[in-house]
Amino acid sequence: MAEHKHPNYMAIFWALAVLTVLEIVVVFLPFGKLANGTLLCALAVTKAALVAMYFMHLRFETRTLGLIAVTPLAIATLLVFVILPDAFHVSHKTANVKPAPAGAKH
Amino acid sequence: MSAATSHAAATSHGAVEPAETPLTPESWGKLGMWIFLAGDAVGFGTLLAAYGGMRATSADWPNPFEVLGINLTAAMTFLLICSSVTMVKALEWLGKGDRSRAKMFLLLTALGGAIFVGCQAFEWTHLIERGLHINGNPWGAALFGTSFFLVTGFHGLHVTGGVIYLLAMVGVVSRRPDPAASYNMVEITGLYWHFVDLVWIMVFTFMYLL
Numbered sequence: 001m002a003e004h005k006h007p008n009y010m011a012i013f014w015a016l017a018v019l020t021v022l023e024i025v026v027v028f029l030p031f032g033k034l035a036n037g038t039l040l041c042a043l044a045v046t047k048a049a050l051v052a053m054y055f056m057h058l059r060f061e062t063r064t065l066g067l068i069a070v071t072p073l074a075i076a077t078l079l080v081f082v083i084l085p086d087a088f089h090v091s092h093k094t095a096n097v098k099p100a101p102a103g104a105k106h
Numbered sequence: 107m108s109a110a111t112s113h114a115a116a117t118s119h120g121a122v123e124p125a126e127t128p129l130t131p132e133s134w135g136k137l138g139m140w141i142f143l144a145g146d147a148v149g150f151g152t153l154l155a156a157y158g159g160m161r162a163t164s165a166d167w168p169n170p171f172e173v174l175g176i177n178l179t180a181a182m183t184f185l186l187i188c189s190s191v192t193m194v195k196a197l198e199w200l201g202k203g204d205r206s207r208a209k210m211f212l213l214l215t216a217l218g219g220a221i222f223v224g225c226q227a228f229e230w231t232h233l234i235e236r237g238l239h240i241n242g243n244p245w246g247a248a249l250f251g252t253s254f255f256l257v258t259g260f261h262g263l264h265v266t267g268g269v270i271y272l273l274a275m276v277g278v279v280s281r282r283p284d285p286a287a288s289y290n291m292v293e294i295t296g297l298y299w300h301f302v303d304l305v306w307i308m309v310f311t312f313m314y315l316l
Contacts, residue, residue, distance in 0.1 A: 068144050
């Protein structure tokens, strides 16, 4: 039976719990959308990394397995950059319930 | 690494000796689960990226934090983290040869998952009553509801599947008198369960907090 070196799971648990509380605190900080968003993303990625590295033992696996695990993250990030230009090139943002002004026929 | 290589050579079916060190020397099943999870992660990644795209192109996206509320979901997040801990404890006890403790922790993990799904059902019911539907809502962009139900529903299905998977593993541990015989399978189950937790961390951040 191949047994792993066991990390200190309770330490990881407390780290995750504290980071979750921090996330909720960040929501109420008055730093603006961009700063808060960046902070929240950083906290989420840190939490995800902790789960993957220690609970999923990725830290103790081969390097190539780590690459397999990280690939989807790279694809998802790429996808965001593929989709986002639309957000800035569409001349009128699509509002749901706004009727077109009278006479503005296409 | 020589021990690992010889182990792999001894267990590989048939003639071909591995040309290089296997990615997961102790089992092919683990590699299989990792590849499945990588694919699943692309699925979730696509959904979240699409969510970001729809939100960025919309002029009247509701503020999820205000509309959805996060008290319950914060508790659900904490619950999933706890269930990840009971999962690693189950594996730890199995590694020490204590099957009954391992089963107890597997059951606790499944219970955590079941409570999570229950909370989600409660949350959905509450939000539907307040007018959040898959094709519209009182607060703004219709796609808000679509993406909310799609992403949280897809994740909820994963949790439901995980609970069934965990209960099946309790059966496996019960049937095999030698704890070492089920260690590997329980470790693979753990990979799936922690992944579901990891995805929720992302969903909670992107769909509730941001």
